[in-house]
Amino acid sequence: MTTTPSVTAAAEVPKSGSSFGKLARRPETGSLLGMLLVFTFFAIFGGINFVTLGGLASWLNVASEIGIVALPIGLLMIAGELDISIGSVIPASSMTVAIVSGFYGAPMYLGVIAALGLGLVIGLVNGLLVVRTAVPSFIVTLGTLFAVAGLTLGISVLITGSTGVPIKAAPVAKALFGQFIGGKFEVTILWWLAALVVVGFVLHFTRYGNWLFALGGDKISARNAGIPTTRLTILLFMTSGFAAAFVGLCQAILYNSAQVSTGTSFIFNSIISVVIGGVLLTGGFGSVVGIAFGTMTFAIVSQGIFYTGFDANWASLIIGILLLVAVLMNNTFRTMALSYSSGKRQARK
Amino acid sequence: MTEPLLTMTHVNKSFGPIDVLFDISLKVYPGEVLCLLGDNGAGKSTLIKLLSGVFKPTSGTVEMAGQPVDFASPRDAAASGIATVHQFGGTFALMSIGRSFFVGQEPTRKFGPFTIYDRRTANAVAVKAVREFGITRIDDGDRLIGGLSGGERQSLAIARAVHFGARVLILDEPTAALGVKEAAHVLRIVLEARKRGLAVIFITHQVVHALTVGDHFAVLIRGALAADFRKGEKTREEITDLMAGGEAMAELEAEIEAHSAASPDHAASVAGA
Numbered sequence: 001m002t003t004t005p006s007v008t009a010a011a012e013v014p015k016s017g018s019s020f021g022k023l024a025r026r027p028e029t030g031s032l033l034g035m036l037l038v039f040t041f042f043a044i045f046g047g048i049n050f051v052t053l054g055g056l057a058s059w060l061n062v063a064s065e066i067g068i069v070a071l072p073i074g075l076l077m078i079a080g081e082l083d084i085s086i087g088s089v090i091p092a093s094s095m096t097v098a099i100v101s102g103f104y105g106a107p108m109y110l111g112v113i114a115a116l117g118l119g120l121v122i123g124l125v126n127g128l129l130v131v132r133t134a135v136p137s138f139i140v141t142l143g144t145l146f147a148v149a150g151l152t153l154g155i156s157v158l159i160t161g162s163t164g165v166p167i168k169a170a171p172v173a174k175a176l177f178g179q180f181i182g183g184k185f186e187v188t189i190l191w192w193l194a195a196l197v198v199v200g201f202v203l204h205f206t207r208y209g210n211w212l213f214a215l216g217g218d219k220i221s222a223r224n225a226g227i228p229t230t231r232l233t234i235l236l237f238m239t240s241g242f243a244a245a246f247v248g249l250c251q252a253i254l255y256n257s258a259q260v261s262t263g264t265s266f267i268f269n270s271i272i273s274v275v276i277g278g279v280l281l282t283g284g285f286g287s288v289v290g291i292a293f294g295t296m297t298f299a300i301v302s303q304g305i306f307y308t309g310f311d312a313n314w315a316s317l318i319i320g321i322l323l324l325v326a327v328l329m330n331n332t333f334r335t336m337a338l339s340y341s342s343g344k345r346q347a348r349k
Numbered sequence: 350m351t352e353p354l355l356t357m358t359h360v361n362k363s364f365g366p367i368d369v370l371f372d373i374s375l376k377v378y379p380g381e382v383l384c385l386l387g388d389n390g391a392g393k394s395t396l397i398k399l400l401s402g403v404f405k406p407t408s409g410t411v412e413m414a415g416q417p418v419d420f421a422s423p424r425d426a427a428a429s430g431i432a433t434v435h436q437f438g439g440t441f442a443l444m445s446i447g448r449s450f451f452v453g454q455e456p457t458r459k460f461g462p463f464t465i466y467d468r469r470t471a472n473a474v475a476v477k478a479v480r481e482f483g484i485t486r487i488d489d490g491d492r493l494i495g496g497l498s499g500g501e502r503q504s505l506a507i508a509r510a511v512h513f514g515a516r517v518l519i520l521d522e523p524t525a526a527l528g529v530k531e532a533a534h535v536l537r538i539v540l541e542a543r544k545r546g547l548a549v550i551f552i553t554h555q556v557v558h559a560l561t562v563g564d565h566f567a568v569l570i571r572g573a574l575a576a577d578f579r580k581g582e583k584t585r586e587e588i589t590d591l592m593a594g595g596e597a598m599a600e601l602e603a604e605i606e607a608h609s610a611a612s613p614d615h616a617a618s619v620a621g622a
Contacts, residue, residue, distance in 0.1 A: 205465040207455035210444075214452045217441035224423045225453030285443040334443070338495040 026337075027278040028290030030329040034276060034322065035297040042300060046307030055307060057184035063299035064192035067292065068247050070270040070277075071199045072240035074291040076137075077274055078203075079236055080216040080283030081130065085141040086244035086270065088149035089122050090263030093248030095156050095165060098258035102167030103160050112173065112249060119245025120238050122148060127234030137237075145267075153260050163260040169253040178253030188250050195243070200288035212236075216283025272319065273298045276326040278333070285334065297322065352415065354379045354548040355400070355431075355517050360409030362395055369395045371573045373409070377517065377565075382539060382549040384559035386592055387569035393552050396569070397519050400550070401433040402426030413517075432510030433519040434503065436526055442495035446479075446487065447472035449494050450509050478508040482538050500531035504538050511542060518542055519550045524558050536562050556588050568592060571602075 042050050049055055069086055076083050093115040101111030122144060129140045156163060169178060179187050203209035214222040215229055223229045247266070252258040277294025279286030301322060305315040353376035362370040370392045377383045387393045398404045400411065402420030410417050413429060420426040423433070441449040448455075451471045458467040472490025479487050484504045487497070494502060503523050510518055520539065524532040539562045543549055553559050559566065566583070568576040568591050576583075576591055583591070 201463070205460070205463075207457060207466050210448050210452060210455050210466060213444050213448065214441055217444055217449075221441065222452065224427070226424050226427075227453050280443065284441065338442070338493050 026290075027285055027287040027330075027333075028293055029278075030326065030333045031277045031290045031293035031297065034326055034329065035293045035300070038297050038300050038304070038322070042304030042307060045310075046304050050304060050307040053182075054184060055303075057186075058306075059296070059299040059303040060189050061186045062303055063295050064186060064189040065247055065251070066266065066269050066273055066298065067192045067295040068188065068195055069240070069243050069266055070273040070291055070295050071195055071288070072236065072243045073270045074274040074277065074279050074286060074288070075199065075203065075212060076236050076240055077271075077279045077281060078216045078283055078286045079212050079233065080219065081137040081233065081236065082271075083123075083126060083137065083141045083237060083240045084267045084271075085122060085126055085144040085148060086240060087264045087267040088145050088152060089119050089241055089244035090248035090251070090266055091258070091260055092122070092148050092152040093119055093245035094252035094258035094262065095152055095260060097249050097252050098165035098167040099156070099159055101169075102165050102258075108170040108173040111167075112177075115249045116242060116245050119241040119243070119248075121241070122245075123238035123241025124234065126241065127237035130237065131230045131233050149261075156260055164257055166257045167252055168256065173253055177250045178255075186250075186254065188247075188254075191246070191250075196288060196292055203288050208232075213284055216280075216285070218284075269298060269302075272323050275330075276323060278326075278330045280330075280334070294326070297326075351378055351380075353377060354414055356412040356415075357400075358410050358412070360399065360406045360411065362392075362399060362404060363407050369572050370399070370406075373569075373574050375567055375574070375577070377548040377550060379516070379548050380543055380546045381564040382543050382551050382562050383565045383567060384563035385550060385552045385567050385569065386554075386556070386559055386588065388554075388592060390571075391569040392572040393569055394521070395572075397433060397521055397550065397552060400426070400517070401431055401519060427513075427515075430514060430516035431519065432513070432515035432517070433521060434506040434510060434523060436522050442493070444494055445472070445491045446494060446497075446505065447475045447490035450475035450478070450490075450505070450512075454513065474512070475505075475509075478512045479505050482508045482511075482541055483534075484508075484538075498531060499527050500534040503527075503535045507535075507538050507542060511545065511547065515547065517548045517550065519552070521552050522554070523551070524553060524555060532558060556585055556592070560585055560588070 046055070069090075073083060073086070096118050097111040097115040100106050100114045101108050126137070126141055126144055129135070129144075130137045133140070153163065156165070175187070177187065181187060181189075203212060211222070211227045211232060214225065214227055215232055219229055244263075244266070248258075248263065251262065273295040274286075274291055275281065275294070276297050277286070277292070278290035279294075298319065301318050302315055305312050305318070355375075355377040357373055357375045360370060360373045361368065373396065375383070385393050385396065395404065399406050402423040402425050405419065412418065413431075418429060420429070420431075426433075441452065444452075447468060448471065451474075456467040456470045456474070457464045458470070459465075468490075476487055476490045479501075482504050484501055487501065487505070494505070497505065507518065507520070507523075523535050523539075527535065536558060539549055539551060543562070543564075549562075551559065551562060564580050566576070566578055566580070566588065567574060568588070570592075
């Protein structure tokens with residue numbers, strides 16, 4: 001019974017369709033198609049304003065903020081973990097910089113260091129809890145999500161007596177973290193691009209990237225192959241804590257004030273971006289380019305809707321459907337990637 | 350005859366009060382295939398876990414090339430040249446052949462000031478290594494592991510172990526999940542590994558597969574070495590009987606135990622007497 005497909009496999013010319021196979025095997029192919037589709041849709045229905053510089057800025061600004069968080073979330077997901085505590089690390093970091101440098105009037109760099117340090121510490125706690133307890137990281141970070149949110153609210157009210165603190169950033173800090181370039185483009189776009197380059201390099205061109213894929217593919221085999229899985233996991237959580245703190249910091253400086261509750265939307269938005277970007281939820285598969293496409297797709301939908309005549313409430317519906325379509329499409333592409341030039345599987349279908 | 354590469358002397362292993370392995374003494378020679386036969390629960394997997402560094406023996410010694418060894422971890426065992434290939438071979442289904450071949454030991458090259466993963470070398474070496482084992486269908490190191498057949502995955506895993514200097518190759522039921530043709534493929538690769546002077550420990554249920562490649566056979570029954578013989582000393586029927594007989598014996602013993610447990614009076618009177 002199994003002989004017939006093998007015969008067809010042997011008869012197959014190995015080179016045929018290999019360029020298509022190579023394309024299909026890339027995790028970002030599906031997300032690129034999705035992004036082009038969504039962009040075309042809003043370019044048609046959004047009118048001329050959507051394709052102007054202003055339109056570009058509106059979704060790039062959103063994409064950059066989500067994108068900075070989505071990158072480490074994507075890495076965690078490739079490694080088979082998840083971090084939802086970013087939803088409260090962002091406001092915690094905003095409040096930290098606002099309290100240190102705004103409320104107490106300490107030098108700006110102290111506030112920045114304190115905020116980023118806080119992100120690293122929360123990441124370290126997440127990482128240690130995950131590797132020590134072996135509780136799923138979703139539950140661990142759900143716990144720290146609430147714990148950090150409670151701490152932020154409690155300490156903010158205790159110190160400042162309110163849930164919002166104004167901050168007047170020093171010019172250098174403002175220029176680095178919270179200005180609009182050309183009056184439209186947030187400076188975070190540049191940070192996002194830099195992060196894309198760095199993370200893309202590490203994931204796809206260094207051996208550490210290979211370790212991440214192995215970690216997400218099979219943790220025990222990865223450990224047996226000599227990969228320091230524990231250290232790697234902790235480091236990943238610290239990276240996501242750091243990135244979330246960075247975004248919180250930028251927001252506080254950009255809007256000249258910090259609020260206790262401004263981060264929860266980032267949890268789902270970043271996960272959606274990463275999944276649309278072709279990262280496998282169970283780990284072991286994904287790419288930085290894909291994550292970037294996914295983030296842009298999400299941002300185009302959430303901002304593009306305002307350029308159309310439609311009620312903005314429909315944006316969530318589109319994003320929901322998009323997410324489902326993206327997952328299905330990614331599954332299809334992944335199956336194609338797996339069966340590429342393996343005649344046996346193709347013959348069975 | 351050459352010196353044994355791996356020697357187990359009076360090895361016992363118990364988990365708490367339960368004895369899993371009892372007084373196992375075995376020798377494995379380079380360039381030989383030792384077939385480890387036995388029913389489920391006979392202690393085959395515990396035995397290979399002892400050799401691959403997952404567990405430590407409760408008592409007894411394991412020697413490698415005459416030197417006593419005491420593995421702290423699977424990595425430790427791998428470093429001294431013991432490689433274990435599990436039933437499904439490579440487990441990173443969504444990684445490319447080149448990448449998974451070199452997991453943890455990636456080749457790198459200089460790219461300006463950076464040290465980067467050398468994809469071309471990795472792919473070339475990995476493809477060459479498997480092709481040397483006769484898997485000519487693999488020609489592209491960028492292909493994903495998940496796209497390979499079960500036999501190809503096994504072969505890749507074996508080629509990987511050999512490439513990284515394994516001297517003892519432990520194959521845990523490599524043919525169990527495979528079809529007839531695929532299994533034949535894996536058996537051929539086992540023979541190739543033997544030809545290269547590796548000591549192969551081949552764990553299997555299938556007497557036919559064992560007889561095809563084995564030089565030396567050991568049958569485990571309920572944690573004890575029930576038979577230890579060389580090729581040609583026993584026929585296929587005898588081996589099958591031995592394994593089946595062991596199974597029947599085990600059932601009988603279990604029944605007696607169950608009976609004495611069910612009637613404590615009897616057990617107590619026996620203990621009293």
